[in-house]
Amino acid sequence: MDPADLELLNERLESESQLREKIKEQVLELDKKSRVMLGHLNKVHSIPSSEVPNLLASVRPVLESTHSIHQTVSQLVPAHQFWRWKDMWTNGLRSFVFVAAFVQFLTDGTLLSLADTTAQLGIKDEWKDRFALPVEDYLHGLITLVNELSRLAVNSVTLGNFEEPLKISAFVKDIFSGFTMLNLKNDLLRRRFDSLKYDVKKIEEIVYDVSLRKLAPKKAVSVNTSL
Amino acid sequence: MDPADLELLNERLESESQLREKIKEQVLELDKKSRVMLGHLNKVHSIPSSEVPNLLASVRPVLESTHSIHQTVSQLVPAHQFWRWKDMWTNGLRSFVFVAAFVQFLTDGTLLSLADTTAQLGIKDEWKDRFALPVEDYLHGLITLVNELSRLAVNSVTLGNFEEPLKISAFVKDIFSGFTMLNLKNDLLRRRFDSLKYDVKKIEEIVYDVSLRKLAPKKAVSVNTSL
Amino acid sequence: MDPADLELLNERLESESQLREKIKEQVLELDKKSRVMLGHLNKVHSIPSSEVPNLLASVRPVLESTHSIHQTVSQLVPAHQFWRWKDMWTNGLRSFVFVAAFVQFLTDGTLLSLADTTAQLGIKDEWKDRFALPVEDYLHGLITLVNELSRLAVNSVTLGNFEEPLKISAFVKDIFSGFTMLNLKNDLLRRRFDSLKYDVKKIEEIVYDVSLRKLAPKKAVSVNTSL
Amino acid sequence: MDPADLELLNERLESESQLREKIKEQVLELDKKSRVMLGHLNKVHSIPSSEVPNLLASVRPVLESTHSIHQTVSQLVPAHQFWRWKDMWTNGLRSFVFVAAFVQFLTDGTLLSLADTTAQLGIKDEWKDRFALPVEDYLHGLITLVNELSRLAVNSVTLGNFEEPLKISAFVKDIFSGFTMLNLKNDLLRRRFDSLKYDVKKIEEIVYDVSLRKLAPKKAVSVNTSL
Amino acid sequence: MDPADLELLNERLESESQLREKIKEQVLELDKKSRVMLGHLNKVHSIPSSEVPNLLASVRPVLESTHSIHQTVSQLVPAHQFWRWKDMWTNGLRSFVFVAAFVQFLTDGTLLSLADTTAQLGIKDEWKDRFALPVEDYLHGLITLVNELSRLAVNSVTLGNFEEPLKISAFVKDIFSGFTMLNLKNDLLRRRFDSLKYDVKKIEEIVYDVSLRKLAPKKAVSVNTSL
Amino acid sequence: MDPADLELLNERLESESQLREKIKEQVLELDKKSRVMLGHLNKVHSIPSSEVPNLLASVRPVLESTHSIHQTVSQLVPAHQFWRWKDMWTNGLRSFVFVAAFVQFLTDGTLLSLADTTAQLGIKDEWKDRFALPVEDYLHGLITLVNELSRLAVNSVTLGNFEEPLKISAFVKDIFSGFTMLNLKNDLLRRRFDSLKYDVKKIEEIVYDVSLRKLAPKKAVSVNTSL
Amino acid sequence: MLSTASIFDAFRAEIDDHNDRRERLIKASRDITNISKKTIFLLHRIALSPPRDGDAESPEVSASKKGRANLVQVRDMYAKLKDDIAGDRFWRYEGQVSPGLQEYIEALSFAHFLEHGTLITSEDVQRTLLGDDGQPASRLIFPLTVSDYLLGISDLTGELMRYAISSLSQRGGRTKAMSTLAFVRMCKGDFDGFTPQIRNLSKKQSVTTQSMKKIEDAVYAIVVRTSEYDLPPDLLDDLVAQITSG
Amino acid sequence: MLSTASIFDAFRAEIDDHNDRRERLIKASRDITNISKKTIFLLHRIALSPPRDGDAESPEVSASKKGRANLVQVRDMYAKLKDDIAGDRFWRYEGQVSPGLQEYIEALSFAHFLEHGTLITSEDVQRTLLGDDGQPASRLIFPLTVSDYLLGISDLTGELMRYAISSLSQRGGRTKAMSTLAFVRMCKGDFDGFTPQIRNLSKKQSVTTQSMKKIEDAVYAIVVRTSEYDLPPDLLDDLVAQITSG
Numbered sequence A, B, C, D, E, F: 001m002d003p004a005d006l007e008l009l010n011e012r013l014e015s016e017s018q019l020r021e022k023i024k025e026q027v028l029e030l031d032k033k034s035r036v037m038l039g040h041l042n043k044v045h046s047i048p049s050s051e052v053p054n055l056l057a058s059v060r061p062v063l064e065s066t067h068s069i070h071q072t073v074s075q076l077v078p079a080h081q082f083w084r085w086k087d088m089w090t091n092g093l094r095s096f097v098f099v100a101a102f103v104q105f106l107t108d109g110t111l112l113s114l115a116d117t118t119a120q121l122g123i124k125d126e127w128k129d130r131f132a133l134p135v136e137d138y139l140h141g142l143i144t145l146v147n148e149l150s151r152l153a154v155n156s157v158t159l160g161n162f163e164e165p166l167k168i169s170a171f172v173k174d175i176f177s178g179f180t181m182l183n184l185k186n187d188l189l190r191r192r193f194d195s196l197k198y199d200v201k202k203i204e205e206i207v208y209d210v211s212l213r214k215l216a217p218k219k220a221v222s223v224n225t226s227l
Numbered sequence G, H: 001m002l003s004t005a006s007i008f009d010a011f012r013a014e015i016d017d018h019n020d021r022r023e024r025l026i027k028a029s030r031d032i033t034n035i036s037k038k039t040i041f042l043l044h045r046i047a048l049s050p051p052r053d054g055d056a057e058s059p060e061v062s063a064s065k066k067g068r069a070n071l072v073q074v075r076d077m078y079a080k081l082k083d084d085i086a087g088d089r090f091w092r093y094e095g096q097v098s099p100g101l102q103e104y105i106e107a108l109s110f111a112h113f114l115e116h117g118t119l120i121t122s123e124d125v126q127r128t129l130l131g132d133d134g135q136p137a138s139r140l141i142f143p144l145t146v147s148d149y150l151l152g153i154s155d156l157t158g159e160l161m162r163y164a165i166s167s168l169s170q171r172g173g174r175t176k177a178m179s180t181l182a183f184v185r186m187c188k189g190d191f192d193g194f195t196p197q198i199r200n201l202s203k204k205q206s207v208t209t210q211s212m213k214k215i216e217d218a219v220y221a222i223v224v225r226t227s228e229y230d231l232p233p234d235l236l237d238d239l240v241a242q243i244t245s246g
């Protein structure tokens, strides 16, 4: 092998390998933040709705603190190499999408758009060839949200909150019908979308139980369904 | 090859092979005891709670009888070689952890600590380079316990015991949140931990069913939901 | 090579090869009958229980018609060579065991013993070195039966028959505890036995659903839970 | 499950499991003897032909000592169950066939027939439903013999014995043309037979080398080529 | 879960995870040294025998430099935990055994014993519960040596060195007959030993080619064939 | 399923399955003839060239007798379905190509063309969508021929025929350079073509041996190479 | 007499020709697979959309029509490939043609099911693969094999499972799910008879069995849910609808 | 505020766009693989043809020239695909692009070896992948990765083994085989250092090792054969040539 070429190749591999280590460090940070937020949000299943605002208040600063990690990663990744490295942080990023969208839902019952998610995670458009939020990861985050909401629908009834399932039902059906618009390959996203159907069905059953027991106050329902 | 060296090599291979046979015999004993205890404990799913103490009374002596096997194994294993041979009895040991922790839960509703489990299995600290209970195996036993408790929650409702699921729910949520704080590697333990979510969800659904139909005494429910 | 010896070798190889062809023909017949009976019995999931007797009446003659195939095979197989050829028909025979045991359960709710299964399949004790029903195949048939019964528990509820799951639950638990007492090797049978746990759990959940909603007559439930 | 039936099933499973252990012990003995004889015969590749008779004299008693193991196995195996257990000792038995046939070839250059092999291994016709030498295993032993002879042809030339390859060539071609007349199924035996072609070719090349260099006595060559 | 217990569990998991990282670093070093030495030794196939001493001189210091890594690892591994961590460096260690034994063979044609290998790798007996050279790994290294020597036999002929194959043949046959006396289990080592037969055969064919053409000095051949 | 459609499909499958049986019968015949001819031709390696014409005389009628089988098959296969069924007889057909080409070579030293092979096998152009000789199978037959000729080159020298290798060498080189014209996929044909190189090399070695020993009469060589 | 070189030149041309054709068919098969998969998503999408007042057709029927219109592209692609798959070539390249063809049959049979609730016959599938003039056998682009038909249809059951489960959250979903279940059970039963003759069918049948069990479990859950109340299921649906729609 | 439907409509467009691009690249990669494979056969064919008197170039050089000319097609295909693989897209579709690219590098490096007897540098490979004006980095169609370069070159050793063995039956084949062997040994040695960093390289290295051993065995056979005679190898070759050519 041409000695100059050999050295060149070795240098490139060496610098890639160092880069990988540096990104890995950031990803560990990212995963730690994700674990902290998921730990907090898990409590939503066992507290009365009145305490939810406090819970969200404890999560928001952590969510914001991810901005600087994203920035660091965006500076580490060489131009145009976003897709080369993204597998390293995909899991973390998807759970951030879930956290942001869950916080938004618990705050005002609305769906966080892709653009707003990007903004909330502090991801800048100018980084786009180095760090971005692809549609696919956003969609994964939404599916995780629906999984969690079917659990919340169950637990809120246990805690005596009979309005929540109706609110969740309308919200989830809207997301579900959005997903039916997509042409998916036989990949993980499609399999997770298939599983979504069971969440929708489960939530329907709860609405059914609650409705037939006439536990849902008329007004709450009509306010909700106008969303 | 030097005849003396050859003989040395052969002796070592031969003695390892004999040791393996001897340990195997003990492991068969160990598996038999495990089968007996699992067979007994399986009845907990179909007897009224009043009969549980008798059932536990029949399991405890078997559990104690494992001490002598552990001792025998600890004497067979050469100094420093615990990690060489432990795969042979790992399955049996994990199911003993499960049995001990299940018995404890059924007795007083508490969680058996690692130290107490070691004590109950008659494992001596002084054997540590030949026979010990590693953290990993203790955690595997706890996961098996949660799997079993989700089944018990179902069956206790069938038997008309509506408080049990609430008790189980609180206990399992505590273990679950403990696990979320552990820094698990991407291995079997992590995968089994992921499966815990399904058990937690199943138990929550049972609590929901019971609450919705107002089957449990008020107090029990509120105790649970305050967690 | 000595021509006489060569001829001898060739004759033996030739006759084995012809025998294989002849047995194969019978096995094809056997598989056809198996498919016919499974096709009939599959309807049990969608018909009201009142029609089951008619269904069974259509299966029994087919089951009896297997006797003559078994006889033919027993005449083809040379003395002492049962274990040489049995792999060829093992699958078919196991599904006959399943069919016979399923018919029995649907008829009177009892478990068909090994001896009775042998009799119902028209297998004669005097053929034992040429055609017999080994314990292992009987047990495989029973596991298939349990798999099928967990499906039947689901579908009978759909058809409005809420007592069936209770009956099935008692029956299956009996078989399950029988299996736990058997000393199974670490083979396919052991692995299939491990899968039984899922069937038992599923049936327990159905009994739970029915009990929780008080859908089955009181008596049926209490009979079941006393097991 | 009927307790009597359950006990019956368990007894049968248990006794099979014990029988397996007992046969295994014998098979270990059998493998040890096989290793010893193969170790001895391996020396044939490096000794002058004058020493071969002594070598064979040391192998023959070991070969005879296998008779008693065969007898023990034949007593362990229940009537009619030869084909059930034979896989356990097939490898050992095939290497005994090889040893017997190799010894015979080295003694007088003739091929040991199936009947003579059976006799030399001390296998009695009256055990036929418990222990026998099937045609297939005899043929496997012969193929192993041919593999070994192609190695011997190489090494005898190295040792300066130029007639041996001619003798081997004639012997192997005879076996080869015998095999071509057999109606083999598409199994391991057929695949191993296909590999014989390479041995035949290799031996032909050695005869070529020797002939080209006029190393062998004229007479030996012409005897060979008239085949 | 008791917070103290939880902390204990987490500490243990955490420290294991850190230890793994530290050992990994050493293993990377070890692999690098192994690659360097294999790279050097690979040249032996294309240089005249006169240059071999220089080649060995360049390998020896690298081999010695492994001592300090072994020492570092022996200090990292907690007491008694040799068998827990050894899988991490097994591959590297086996290739060191090969290197040491190859260097020895090339130096004076002798076989390096287990004790001498341990010494040459700088492994101290006092570390035995933390770092040692197990028999199995020594044997794996020898098999790799034989694989390499069959290649060397080919290439030394190409380089015009006709005595080398004779030397290799004698050496390899000695190792081979040593292995046949070992009681190997049915594992990887046994399978690799079976593959040795092909190397022996290949070397015999090279000796055949050389002898047939009278290429090697008479004396060399007779020395060899007397083995 | 539409009953008419069900019947239609069943009828089609039934008739296909009968057709398969009928073709299978013919293929067995075909394989038998192939075995007979290969058995005859195998003798060419051990007879003097003067006896070759007689040998060929015994093969030719068998080769001709394949015509009627080909005709029968061509009548069995439905229009356009050649490629559907051809796998059944591909092996047999390829060995017929080999036989025909070998006979031709032994007769006059020329290469049988694809067209002539087709003619000699009695395959009619008008059957082309039901039975034909594809290029690929013809090429496979030629590769088998080269494999066999490298063996013949060896054995003819042993038999004292020193002209044959020269004739074979020129013939095989011509075929080899033909093959280099083809663009093959990474399939069986390419792998077999790769192996052809070794046959060519082997034959070269024989030519080399024979030439340098000046065993080849001048004239024979010059006649041959003018082909 | 031809030189070996020129003879092998001819062979090369033939082999190159074959490999090129194979490549063309593999690529076409990928395109056909993609169109079919997209059509399947389209069918789900329209069939599950809520019926709008004033629409003459049910969502299922309009899904089916749009789906079939989409699939005409596939027919046109086959027509264009006609030379590569006509006559005995079809069987030579079956391995390359089948994957796309089976996906097409899956899509086509789904469209048919949505409109008619029945299984499309093999003849109907074959009819979509005629030359331009739509005339009988002589105009076949290629003959449909029993195997492609059955394997294509086998995949349909997976889509029907998805369709049934999604429907359950809609009004009237139970009825839809029950009839879909009956249909899938019929497929399972009828196809069992073909498993010995059709390679790979038994693997697909176990997927069908899984799908069937999933629908059974879902229908079970609904039955259990409604059994608790002493009212007919339809009335219960209406009540819930009234409550949730305010 | 946008409706969920219109938001997801945009997602659908983006996902469809991505899948279509992926399909295009898969197809292009197959085409590139085919051209490269054919080029490799062409290189073998010409390089092994006997040198004709009066030819200015050796067969190897003329093979190399024709092969390179052939491979310009590949460059043109990449240029046409530029939009689909430019910028960060290259890394997104690397899995689809790599198979064809590595086969191209295999062919290109074989042509280079035949002409120069050396290993083509990564820079030289990169230079064949420039835009129309052949200008530096800014004109790259896409950047060549170390991995594609090494894995492509790795496959070269298999072709060199075939080339060396085929050469052996020709005059001067031994010299060719020896120099090819030296080259393959160099590849093996140099690449060993990269195995920890390049995925799948160690699998390819074991194929390289096999190829190397095959050449070693073949060269051995020749040496053994000639060693029996007391004449220099070249003289022996000439003698044999004289005798066999009459």
Ligand SMILES: [Mn+2]
Residues within 6 Å of the ligand: G106, G155, G158, G159
């Ligand atoms: Mn599908």
Ligand SMILES: [Mn+2]
Residues within 6 Å of the ligand: H106, H155, H158, H159
């Ligand atoms: Mn290649």
